[in-house]
Amino acid sequence: MAQDDTDWKVAAKAVPELRFLKTLVTGLTLVMGVGIIAVVVLLWVRLNQPALPELPDTITLPQNTQTRAVTFGTDRIIVLTMDDRILVYDRAGVLVGQTVIQP
Numbered sequence: 001m002a003q004d005d006t007d008w009k010v011a012a013k014a015v016p017e018l019r020f021l022k023t024l025v026t027g028l029t030l031v032m033g034v035g036i037i038a039v040v041v042l043l044w045v046r047l048n049q050p051a052l053p054e055l056p057d058t059i060t061l062p063q064n065t066q067t068r069a070v071t072f073g074t075d076r077i078i079v080l081t082m083d084d085r086i087l088v089y090d091r092a093g094v095l096v097g098q099t100v101i102q103p
Contacts, residue, residue, distance in 0.1 A: 055079070058093025 055061075055070060059077065069080040076096070079087040088097045 056093060059089050060093070061087070 055067070056077070059079075061067070061079065061081070065085075066082040067079055068082050071078040071080075075091060077089045077091070077093075079089070081087065084101045086099050086101060087095060090096050
């Protein structure tokens, strides 16, 4: 009968490279596990953020105005409203200009 190669210690003595291969596979498994955990954590953190950024308290919108989109520039805050108006505010919250766009 042939020799049984299922015993790890006997196989490791017969082929010394097997111990190195086992170490590489174990390291790869650990790295993949840490990577999957990192991806799950990043997705969880990113998906819990609000959909739209909050407007600063210094900005007051005109009455009966709902916000569709907000864009933060380096020195301006631009608000697109549901009635297709673009409101431009400076960083202090003062209305600088506005325009109406055609739908």
